[in-house]
Amino acid sequence: MAEQQTLQYTPKDFKSDQEVRWCPGCGDHAVLNSVQKAMSELGIPKEKYAFISGIGCSSRFPYYMDTYGWILYQQKKYKEAEEWLSAAAKIGSPKADILEHYGDVLYRLNKPEEALAQWNLAKQAGGNSETLITKIRTKKLNE
8 A cells, every 4th residue: 555645834835925904913814824824734735625704804814825726726727727716706705806816717718808707796896906906907917
């Protein structure tokens, strides 16, 4: 029987590239840092995690986590990422970050009109980052 390889992660492996926008002193910072630290110590593959959020400030939690749909995007597995993000966009009231990421994937798949539609939905869902506004204004993914 083959030996199972133990995965070595650090908390940074679970941090997304998004700026955390919680108020200074908010307890959500400690929770986020603790979860990222705990996940790094478990040695479970990143693709086994999914984060679902509720309402309020803590609903941005998944946005700050580097997990499956976004991992596939970063690995340039755009078709697979499209499947996951499309499903996430259809669940309940999708969050702005999911819609924006879905638009990014669609753009990479040479579907610029569909990407723009998702970015506009992201804006309607409350997305107001400079990056999102630039994507809508220029009608392209600016990286």
